[in-house]
Amino acid sequence: MASHFIELAAHMHEPPLSASLATTPAAAVPRGAGAALDGAASVDDLARAASAGDAQALGTLYGALVGPISSYVTARLRRREDAEDVTHLVFERIVAALPRYRHDGKPFAAFAFRVARNAVIDHQRRLRPTAALWSIAEPADAIELETLSLRGESIRELHAAIRRLTPDQREALALRYSAGLTAEEAALVMGRRAGTIRGLTFRAIESLRRYLSAEAAESARTQKTG
DSSP states (O other), rough: HHHHHHHHHHTTTTTTTHHHHHHHHGGGGGSSTTTTTTOBBHHHHHHHHTTTTTHHHHHHHHEEEEEEEHHHHHHHHHHHHHHHHHOOOOOOOHHHGGGOOOSSSSOOHHHHHHHHHHHHHHHHHTTTTTOOOOGOOOOOTTTTTOOOOOOOOOGHHHHHHTSSHHHHHHHHHIIISSSSOOOHHHHHHSSHHHHHHHHHHHHHHHHHHHHHHHHHHHHEEEEEOO
């Protein structure tokens, strides 16, 4: 059965992930691992059917997860080409694991995002010997922080501010705002409590606000004295 799933994973790569990244925003996918899809099956229901060999359920499961997982991976990696490659690898691993996956009551989405998180970490470790320090784990322009109002000229400052966050804070932001996970789902992915995830998110956003406010004040003083 495993070879059958791998074959299906290869077919799911058409159309290319670049098209999926452009046309499947995370907001278009229902939030929450148990959210209903197409008015009927949930992600967990689809995963259960797919693990039993249902090819149609597998395709629908891919369609439900590719948007938020692509958004998460894109937010964690600098280059879009890398994000596409890693996202494809994530789904290969998910599909390969489906025949052995044990449905123990935990959301399948949490398992999928753990696979994505591990793939991102593996990719970053491979890059570390040759990549410049500033390029590691720098979020791409696609990251969306609903609580921050930014103009185009502020994106560079946002990247600088995000680099000052702790790794856990960056991870929590990517899972909550790029992938659209709830605090409870992000907690399962990171192996933390939901309250810890909320705290990480709150402190990260407050840190970003302070940094960006200080940068704006410094820019205003410079313009005034200049």
